[in-house]
Amino acid sequence: MTTQEWKFTAKDMAIKPDLFTSGHRACAGCAPAAVLRLVMKATRGPTIVTQATGCMEIVGSIYPYTSWNLPWLHTAFENAAANAAGIDAAIKIMQKKGKMSKEHIDIIALAGDGGTLDIGLQALSGAVERGHDFLFVLYDNEGYMNTGIQRSSSTPLGASTTTSPAGSVIPGKLETKKPITEIMLAHGMEYVATATPYYWKDLLTKVRKGLEVEGPAFLHVFAPCPRGWRSEPSKSMEYSKLAVESCIFPIWEAVNGIRQLSTPSKILQLAPQKKKPVKAYLEGQGRFRHLFLPKNSHVIDQIQSLTDARWAKLLKQCETATN
Amino acid sequence: MSSKDKTWKELGIAAVCYRPSVGFMTGDWKTYMPIRDLEKCTTCLTCVMLCPEDAIRFRPEHGKIEFDLGFCKGCGICANECPTKAITMKLPEDEE
Numbered sequence: 001m002t003t004q005e006w007k008f009t010a011k012d013m014a015i016k017p018d019l020f021t022s023g024h025r026a027c028a029g030c031a032p033a034a035v036l037r038l039v040m041k042a043t044r045g046p047t048i049v050t051q052a053t054g055c056m057e058i059v060g061s062i063y064p065y066t067s068w069n070l071p072w073l074h075t076a077f078e079n080a081a082a083n084a085a086g087i088d089a090a091i092k093i094m095q096k097k098g099k100m101s102k103e104h105i106d107i108i109a110l111a112g113d114g115g116t117l118d119i120g121l122q123a124l125s126g127a128v129e130r131g132h133d134f135l136f137v138l139y140d141n142e143g144y145m146n147t148g149i150q151r152s153s154s155t156p157l158g159a160s161t162t163t164s165p166a167g168s169v170i171p172g173k174l175e176t177k178k179p180i181t182e183i184m185l186a187h188g189m190e191y192v193a194t195a196t197p198y199y200w201k202d203l204l205t206k207v208r209k210g211l212e213v214e215g216p217a218f219l220h221v222f223a224p225c226p227r228g229w230r231s232e233p234s235k236s237m238e239y240s241k242l243a244v245e246s247c248i249f250p251i252w253e254a255v256n257g258i259r260q261l262s263t264p265s266k267i268l269q270l271a272p273q274k275k276k277p278v279k280a281y282l283e284g285q286g287r288f289r290h291l292f293l294p295k296n297s298h299v300i301d302q303i304q305s306l307t308d309a310r311w312a313k314l315l316k317q318c319e320t321a322t323n
Numbered sequence: 324m325s326s327k328d329k330t331w332k333e334l335g336i337a338a339v340c341y342r343p344s345v346g347f348m349t350g351d352w353k354t355y356m357p358i359r360d361l362e363k364c365t366t367c368l369t370c371v372m373l374c375p376e377d378a379i380r381f382r383p384e385h386g387k388i389e390f391d392l393g394f395c396k397g398c399g400i401c402a403n404e405c406p407t408k409a410i411t412m413k414l415p416e417d418e419e
């Protein structure tokens with residue numbers, strides 16, 4: 001990987017034509033749709049996209065319409081990474097046989113949390129282990145939203161979904177979020193990072209770095225869903241900022257396993273008084289509304305202490321990296 | 324299924340979406356529409372980058388941004404994120 005840093009200026013990016021275009025049918029205020037737009041802004045040349053089943057696959061390919069202004073492939077829910085592996089292998093053999101120009105082609109696999117943490121995990125693990133050259137982008141809206149807001153292994157503790165409904169029996173989901181980036185790091189990947197759309201320059205830079213890697217790279221992007229989170233459509237970007245400011249979703253990157261906080265999270269390390277309580281993030285999201293009842297206040301405390309523990313651990317992991 | 328419909332054996336191995344979605348207008352989904360105060364806008368382009376619909380375009384020829392109400396779904400993200408509060412969401416009838 002080159003050490004070059006890219007400067008994505010607002011002016012250049014604003015006039016760069018979108019590859020994921022208008023006319024898609026995502027809900028108003030959909031952060032995953034904004035994430036796709038931004039991810040595609042960071043492409044550097046010929047690119048093929050393959051997508052797992054999910055909200056974003058459906059909204060961009062409602063027959064006969066397509067929102068993709070580049071070669072795009074969808075087959076099933078579980079195999080975005082297997083598709084990417086197949087595309088990579090196909091390009092290699094066709095170039096070897098002289099049936100295709102030798103020009104480099106970037107491959108991006110896109111999947112939601114269902115298509116990554118649950119259904120797509122084994123295909124992803126396999127493709128990474130085999131070392132295929134692709135960037136896997138997870139847009140994480142923390143649930144199966146287009147099928148009716150069911151919980152996934154990415155749904156956080158305490159969130160109410162139709163399969164973890166808050167009521168007299170349980171206060172929302174009882175389990176914690178699966179640590180997908182730790183799983184990917186354990187594969188020994190050259191590039192693993194987290195990002196949110198609010199910090200769009202950081203997101204674009206990470207996409208580009210992931211594409212530059214010769215081999216698999218993984219990017220976890222936080223993507224609020226107003227429909228499934230029962231939140232105001234206008235607040236989708238605000239929540240993607242609050243998640244960072246409350247350390248619910250710190251942003252960092254790991255190059256060859258060496259982890260470094262990205263600026264918005266780094267600021268909180270240097271000035272811990274700026275760290276917001278998780279309440280500031282949970283408030284206003286309908287999926288957490290029940291937590292503000294007196295009988296459920298212990299769940300908020302639990303989320304706070306879990307978040308603090310994870311943050312402390314992350315700071316240590318970044319420390320060992322710099323020493 | 325009519326007898327003229329193809330069976331699964333006769334269908335192609337893949338479906339190809341052939342029509343660009345820019346031909347599918349989503350602008351009529353909205354209730355509120357974004358109205359911008361030209362005096363306040365500093366052309367920082369935050370709204371252009373964060374709109375999920377690519378419904379705000381930057382026109383470098385005159386250094387201004389323009390809304391494409393044919394696609395804007397009225398989500399209000401642009402109004403919420405504009406650092407100078409140059410955008411407000413209004414009902415179309417209030418504008419007239």
Ligand code: SF4
Nearest residue numbers: 364365367368370405
């Ligand atoms: S975010 Fe506000 S100030 Fe920036 S370009 Fe948009 S309207 Fe203008």
Ligand code: SF4
Nearest residue numbers: 374395396398399401
């Ligand atoms: S209201 Fe939403 S869809 Fe419309 S221009 Fe603003 S951000 Fe884009």
